[in-house]
Amino acid sequence: EVQLLESGGALVQPGGSLRLSCEASGFTFSSYAMGWVRQAPEKGLEWVSVISGRSDIKFDAESVKGRFTISRDTIRNTLYLQMDSLRAEDTAVYYCVKDSRGGITGTISHWGQGTLVTVSS
Amino acid sequence: EIVLTQSPATLSLSPGERATLSCRASQSVSSFFAWYQQRPGQAPRLLIYDVSNRATGIPARFSGSGSGTDFTLTISSLEPEDFAVYYCHHRTRWPYTFGQGTKLEIK
Numbered sequence: 655e656v657q658l659l660e661s662g663g664a665l666v667q668p669g670g671s672l673r674l675s676c677e678a679s680g681f682t683f684s685s686y687a688m689g690w691v692r693q694a695p696e697k698g699l700e701w702v703s704v705i706s707g708r709s710d711i712k713f714d715a716e717s718v719k720g721r722f723t724i725s726r727d728t729i730r731n732t733l734y735l736q737m738d739s740l741r742a743e744d745t746a747v748y749y750c751v752k753d754s755r756g757g758i759t760g761t762i763s764h765w766g767q768g769t770l771v772t773v774s775s
Numbered sequence: 776e777i778v779l780t781q782s783p784a785t786l787s788l789s790p791g792e793r794a795t796l797s798c799r800a801s802q803s804v805s806s807f808f809a810w811y812q813q814r815p816g817q818a819p820r821l822l823i824y825d826v827s828n829r830a831t832g833i834p835a836r837f838s839g840s841g842s843g844t845d846f847t848l849t850i851s852s853l854e855p856e857d858f859a860v861y862y863c864h865h866r867t868r869w870p871y872t873f874g875q876g877t878k879l880e881i882k
Binding site for chain 1: 807809811817818819820821824825830862864865866869870871872873874875876
């Protein structure tokens with residue numbers, strides 16, 4: 655059974671940093687692209703970043719470019735999102751998502767339960 | 776960026792009725808189109824991918840259709856667990872985007 659377990663969400667001040675983690679199990683981690691999708695309170699869904707199975711291709715949303723960095727550790731079967739220069743508008747539940755293939759297809763076959771990031775002074 | 780516009784914003788129906796949800800893209804997304812369901816307090820889940828293919832475990836009462844810029848999700852006979860928010864999604868090119876959602880509520 656595929657499981658995606660996010661952690662690292664917290665309350666942080668504007669301008670601060672946070673690192674989210676997503677521990678994956680139940681599938682061959684290195685064989686699938688992975689990503690982060692966020693949902694602001696009472697709002698819709700927004701892709702944040704995505705990374706291919708081999709880490710050779712990455713895409714970031716314009717809203718986070720230069721501030722967020724996606725990465726993955728195939729030894730630890732863990733996906734990361736390093737979030738710097740956080741802004742109030744980054745407040746959201748961040749979902750770890752698994753693509754349906756190794757290359758980036760954008761079809762999300764599985765979602766984690768999410769971790770809440772709140773940016774506020 | 777391709778913008779997806781869903782209609783209606785809210786749909787009020789009773790169990791057993793047929794639901795029709797629409798999504799229009801600002802430009803053609805070919806067949807790179809999907810629907811996701813989000814129940815209250817839960818993460819979204821994949822319902823339909825590539826316009827009309829049901830994801831694993833999705834009941835046959837869910838069906839998708841459309842092409843180019845106009846797409847439809849149909850639920851043939853609503854069950855109590857179907858009342859949720861539905862999002863359309865394209866993956867034609869980055870940035871992938873979602874529609875703003877249609878809330879399907881019990882009448």
